[in-house]
Amino acid sequence: MDRTELVELLSPASLRLLDSLPPYDSTGDVLKLVSDLRKAGHAPGLVSAVLSQSRLRAKASAKFGEFAERMLFTEAGLEQATRLRVAALHAGRFAGLAAALGHPPRVADLGCGIGGDAMALAAMDLPVVAVDADEVTATVASFNLAPFPNASALQADAETVHLADFDAVWLDPARRTSGHSNTTRLTRSEDYSPSLDFAYLLASRLPLGMKLGPGHDRDQIPVDAEAQWVSVDGQLVEMGLWFGALARPGIRRSALLLTEGGAHELTAGADSDDAPVGELGSYVYEPDGAVIRARLIGDLARSLDARMLSESIAYLTNDTLTPTPFASAFRVLETLPFDEKKLRLALLERRIGTLEIKKRGVAVDPATLRTRLKLKGPEAATLILTRVAGQRMALLVERVR
Template sequence: MDAAGLAKLLSQDGWALLNALPPYDETHAMALSDRLRREGIDPELTAAALTQSRLRAKAHAKFDQFADGMLFTPAGLEQATRLTVAAHHARRYVAAGVTKVADLTCGIGADSMAFAGVGLSVLAADTDELTAALATVNLRHFPEADIRHTDGLALDFEAEGVDGLYADPARRASSGKRLFDPGAYSPPLDAVLALRARVPALGVKIGPGVPHTALPPEAETQWVSVDGDVVEAGLWFGPLAPDGPGRTALVLRGQSARVVRDEFGGEAPDVGPVGAYLYEPDGAVIRAGLVAQIALEVSGRLVDSTIAYVTSDTLHASDAATGYRVLDTLPFGLKRLRAYLRERDVGRLTIKKRGTAVLPEQLRKQLDLRGSQEATIVLTRIAGAQHIIVVERLA
């Protein structure tokens, strides 16, 4: 969408058309487009409205019903923070006593919405004119938010009364390729981190694949997962990290939220045989290097020193790991596994893996199972050797 398309959407007729469209259905989109054109609707407006309808449908995963009143670009939606995660960002600033946040790279305004939603004053900036215009639309219900088409890093924070900063640098090239070098972010990460000298309360969203060796030692780095998917990592400085620097994980599952941190001084867990239960730590916990916390929490041990599976002889509930009851353990072998599963009439197989090069879809075809029962197997290393663990997921 360009500026002309946005102007048409924001006209009285355009906004009415967009909000009158039925729920987006890819199979009916072409027919709907043809009908609107036959009715004399401007083809450019029709295309813009249908695009927004499609993006709104996709945005429900991040914004729930709020998506129905927002506008998006594909890139803006891709990078936008989920509203549930943005709410946790906002709470950090409130807890730190911040009163006005400068959202330096506001994008379509997701984090700014959360900041304003908890009563913070917000100065939202973006260097792209169209993106800033979309943020203005999305933040129209929040008088606390001031949106500007400008370079957020060049703002006069003192004159603006800003006492907290937030940035979400672009991490994709113009081609859409993901960027892993922080120096290639837009703006570069070092340029954002330099702002701490002016405003110590700084938060920066980064990609969850960041290596531990690239982390600023003075930051709290927190990996975040939502219902099992690792969605981001964040760097938090000064009063936004009240417990000091280190690595933490925020695990969001449904309505629950759990922060996992190193409470045992980095103590390495034991390694031992597979017990009655197997635990798969949440991805954010694994990325943060905090598997030892789960092992201690469930009175367990690792199945291999290099694998993030924890086993225990006793049952424990954990809101930061998925638990399984161990039914059997056997050395890896295609013929052995095929015979084992066919003897048990297995036809539907869930394959989990870690620490093995086996491709689940290829293995499933090789097994050629046709039974009526379901099973779950875990392919992994135990004491350095490839094994299969047959499990059933705990409620």
């Protein structure tokens, strides 16, 4: 969405038109809807703008639920926005500062994007000013924050904002190229905006929380920060860094899993030592991505009385099923030859036509291999390709629900 399209949207009549549209249906007759809107006298630019927003609102429901129905979005802003459930946890940390301060902390949200985190802060009755350098993005954030009297948005370079009146800072550096659609991920942290140097210097002055990508270089994590990796329904979504009073005492590594069943967390004061490598047992466990990134596999293994399948490979094994929210469990049915021809024959004998392939520690492309295996039959199975005590092995397993 560019400035012209945004101007088209922000009149009361345009917003009423947007809100009046039927639920977006990607399989529906979009051309007919466009034709109907044009026949009703709406300008082509406005029709394009409201239909784009209708599509983005439908897409945004996964992150914002019913709130998406009254929000505005840019393509890039939605892609980078924090899920509302995660943003609420961020906001909860800031709310925890109130007891020490004697009043709700005043929060600066630097690099606010479309305002998702600022909305969560404002919903907890925290005064928040959301800042973004891009004019369109800051305007969209202002619209989304309009229902909250304790929130406002400002267009400004985050590194120029005067912070004397604030008690804490939330910072979400831009990690993609500029623009509102078709952006690409920045591969060098020195290109982030605002810069990490600015963020770390600011963290020495004020309690600060910062959102980074889950694959961020761990060597750049300051020793005084709490690093928390978050996964939502098995999808790794972010690494949060927390400084000062926002960091929990004694915790420097955390894996937080948000599932339909609730929240589950592993914490530690540092990376955990890996468990010893041992023989293949009756069960194999695949740790959640947050546990792997936080390097808490060893702690998880000890809680399961499990051992590593192979050094530096994130699969665990034991002899007795131990349910855990921190890993997917698989029952080992049999070991199969790693040789592709023998594997194809073995799967053919077992009439396996649908195959989930998981792999770690071996150079195999699952999609390509699945095609070459020429699967046939009514049965479904899961195959784990990995190393056991350093040796390549194929494990036919069934997922434990």
